[in-house]
Amino acid sequence: MVNTTFQVQGMTCGHCVSAVSVEVGGIAGVRDVQVDLATGQVTVSSEQPLDVQLVRAAVDEAGYDLVDA
DSSP: OEEEEEEEEOOOSHHHHHHHHHHHHTSTTEEEEEEETTTTEEEEEESSOOOHHHHHHHHHHHTOEEEOO
């Protein structure tokens, strides 16, 4: 299992957390998504390292921005 943390910008409430969790959780191989609303950190557990562009597209679909590292 691989854990990767991403920084997401623009989340302000529980609905935001849910939207990001659902979209990122829909990526093939993702097993768990934990969102820390206070810090904007999204920790993803997956079978293999994730393609950042897939994560960016999922976060974008949810209506938020993935912050570049």
